Amino acid sequence: MFDSLSNKLGSVFQKLSNRGRLTDKDIDEALKEVRVALLEADVNFKVAREFVAKVKERCMGSEVLQGLNPGQQVVKIVNEELTEVLDAGDHQLHHGTQSPAVLMLVGLQGSGKTTTAAKLALHLDRGPGQKTLMVAADLRRPAAIDQLQALGAQLDLPVYSEDPASTTVLNVTKNGIKEAAKQGCPWVIIDTGGRLQIDDELMAELTDLKKAINPQETILVVDAMTGQDAVNAAGEFNKRVGLTGLILSKLDGDARGGAALSITSVTGVPIKFMGVGEKSDALEPFYPDRLASRI
Incomplete structure (x- = not known):
């Protein structure tokens, strides 16, 4: 994860750490390299x-330049500022007073949404009688219904679906919520x-669905x-639908990190989970400080 960016930043900070004292010029040159590394990682230029x-x-203060281990001080500042870039809003899921709590997953085609739905349901699984029900509301792609049912059977999680030829997205969603209530999910x-x-037509459908079911998340x-395509999509979805959070899928295969480092700063929407592999349990809660440390 982010190997390319981590290696470049590591090289910059190694040079700084090898110097006993640092000057303004040293800091300037190092930060130029950091900026180039971020841009090459497809981080939003702003x-x-x-x-x-x-x-x-923060680095230009005399305390940093003239203190002991100034290189390490710079690394510490960079780590703190990285955490700040990644951190915004509330990274937790909130159940609220409504039961079942409704969580609506949205996204582009091919983003890994259906697989993520199953991973998230497994993460929220609290044992017998406390399982999360998944509703197959993707009626345009019959394979999505089959995929969700197969994942549910594999993970022993309930799935609600209807014949796409004789229902609507709103009907299957409302009936699925009723079924979840009936099962005590x-x-x-x-x-x-x-x-x-x-x-516009499909985004309007999503907006109408959200108004009708009033999801908690x-x-x-x-x-x-x-990269930045993900950032642009998040901005538009947030403007049109209103998002409470983001899940970054396929983060384990991302050597650059542009989306992760830009998306919250640009959109103001917090990252809630990270997909870090193909296995069903490869979904991690998002902690900004931990990701900054990895980088």
Whole structure:
């Protein structure tokens, strides 16, 4: 994860750490390299510029330049500012007073949304009588219904579906929520169909669905490897639908890190989970400080 970016930053900080004393010029040169590394990692240029400016402002103080181990001080400042870039809003899921709590998953086609729905349902599983029900609300892609049913059978999780030829997205969703209540499920996850953020008709369908069911959480699943495309999609989905959180899928295959480092700063929407592998349990809660340390 983020190997390319980590290696480049590691090389910059190794040079600084090897110097006993640091000058303004040393800091300037190092931060130019940091900025280039961030841009090459497909980090949003405004995010990269503001990040470097904040680090520079904190590093130019005499306490850093003339203190013991100034190189380590710079690394510490960079780590703190990285955490700040990744951190915004509330990274927790909140059940609220409504039961079952409704969680609507939205996203582009191919973002890994259906697989993520199953991973998230497994993460929320609290044992017998406390399972999360998944609703197959992607009626345009019959294979999505089959996929969700197969994942449910594999993980022993309940799935609600209807014949796409004789139902609507709203009907299957409302009936699925009723079924979850009947089974005593604390959570119900609505797996909506993938759509492009520029498709007005499908985005309007999503907006109408949200108004009708009033979900506790509306979470966008984005493919971390698509970089700034993921950031742009998140911005548009948030503007049109209103998001409470993000899940970055396929983060384990992302050597650069542009989406992860830009998406919250640009959209203001917090990352809630990270997909870090293909296995059903490869979904981790998001902790900004831990990800900054990895980088």
